[in-house]
Amino acid sequence: MTEMQSESLILEIEDVSIHYQGKKSILNGISLSIHKGEFISIIGKSGCGKSTLLNAIAGYLQPSSGTISVMGKQVVQPGPDRGFVFQDLALFPWLNVLDNVAFGLKMSGMDKQEREKRSKEAIQMVGLAGNEQKSVNDLSGGMKQRVAIARTLVTQPNILLMDEPFSALDEQTREQLQEELLRIQKETRMTVILVTHSIDEAVYLSDRIAVLQDKGQLHRVMKVALGRPRIPEIRVSSLFNEYKKQLMLDLRNDFVVQYEHEGAGI
Numbered sequence: 200m201t202e203m204q205s206e207s208l209i210l211e212i213e214d215v216s217i218h219y220q221g222k223k224s225i226l227n228g229i230s231l232s233i234h235k236g237e238f239i240s241i242i243g244k245s246g247c248g249k250s251t252l253l254n255a256i257a258g259y260l261q262p263s264s265g266t267i268s269v270m271g272k273q274v275v276q277p278g279p280d281r282g283f284v285f286q287d288l289a290l291f292p293w294l295n296v297l298d299n300v301a302f303g304l305k306m307s308g309m310d311k312q313e314r315e316k317r318s319k320e321a322i323q324m325v326g327l328a329g330n331e332q333k334s335v336n337d338l339s340g341g342m343k344q345r346v347a348i349a350r351t352l353v354t355q356p357n358i359l360l361m362d363e364p365f366s367a368l369d370e371q372t373r374e375q376l377q378e379e380l381l382r383i384q385k386e387t388r389m390t391v392i393l394v395t396h397s398i399d400e401a402v403y404l405s406d407r408i409a410v411l412q413d414k415g416q417l418h419r420v421m422k423v424a425l426g427r428p429r430i431p432e433i434r435v436s437s438l439f440n441e442y443k444k445q446l447m448l449d450l451r452n453d454f455v456v457q458y459e460h461e462g463a464g465i
Contacts, residue, residue: 207234208270209357209390210256215265217251217415225251226415229265235357238384238391240401243411244450249394252411253360256392257283269358282356286363288347290335296322297331300349321353322346324383341372345379352383359384361393365400374431377404381429398450402442403434410449418449 210233217226226248233239241249254260256267258277267274269281277283290299297318304314322331325345335343344364351359365373377400384391395401401408402423410418423442425433433439 207236208232209235210392211266211268211271212252212256213266213268215252215255215262215267217248217255217260218263224415226255226262229415229417231409231417231420233390233392235390236384236388237406238393238404239407239409240393240395240405241409241411242395242398242401242446242450244413245396247411247413248415249411250362251415253283253362253392253394256358257281257360279354280357282351282354282359284347284351284359284361284364286366288343290343290346290350292334292336295332295334296327296338296346299335299346300353303350303354317353317355318349321349324352324386325349326379339372340368341376344368344376348380348383352387356389358390358392361391363394363396366396373400378431380404385428398443398446399434402439402446403429408446410446421446 210231212229212231212233215226215229216224218224229252231239241252243249251260255262256274258274258281261275269278274281291302294302297315300321301314301318304317305311309317319328319331322328325348327342327345327349330338330342335346338346347364365376368376380391381404383389391404393401393404402425405423408421408423410421412418421442425436425439425442
């Protein structure tokens with residue numbers, strides 16, 4: 200690793216394994232280095248340990264062996280440097296949009312004026328300006344997801360962790376929020392780590408894709424050379440489809456079939 204690469208390193212996962220007592224291993228010997236500003240997706244079959252790895256990065260789980268470090272400091276608990284957007288949005292239905300977004304800041308003791316200022320900025324960033332006083336019960340699924348993202352962004356984390364955040368949405372809304380996420384990442388320069396079952400989503404959003412095996416091992420990390428900024432039209436390009444084919448074969452055949460192709464540059 201060069202000196203420049205070392206300086207840009209934000210997250211280091213070193214030989215991490217997680218075993219639940221009396222149960223099979225969930226993760227086995229995962230090692231992965233992630234740099235500032237990268238968009239990383241984690242894919243794999245159900246039960247392969249994707250969400251477990253994300254929870255370990257967040258500090259909600261401790262590895263049975265190995266270490267996870269953020270900017271050189273070992274992760275031993277959750278922290279404000281890592282924001283988490285859950286699949287289950289867990290919004291408070293008795294609070295309006297502004298108060299949902301500001302809740303974490305209020306619990307941290309931030310004064311009302313500052314937390315409202317930051318919360319309104321986060322709400323504007325996710326495209327919900329003008330909806331601050333609405334009840335979350337009156338929002339569409341896509342708007343609720345924007346509130347959940349704003350609630351995480353307001354804490355100004357260095358790393359945004361997302362566990363299948365768009366899985367319950369219709370295709371059109373999902374693609375709209377993917378575009379919003381790319382815009383937000385560009386504006387904030389945050390590192391994003393996304394767990395998803397959608398190969399299309401992983402290819403479209405990511406700089407690299409980490410593919411996990413059924414036994415919780417890292418099969419490989421695929422670099423996605425589609426350039427930035429991403430444009431919707433890239434989804435119908437031949438190179439985009441080559442990436443999808445490779446990943447589909449990886450998952451479908453449990454990494455036994457080696458996909459061969461010509462001219463794709465993968």
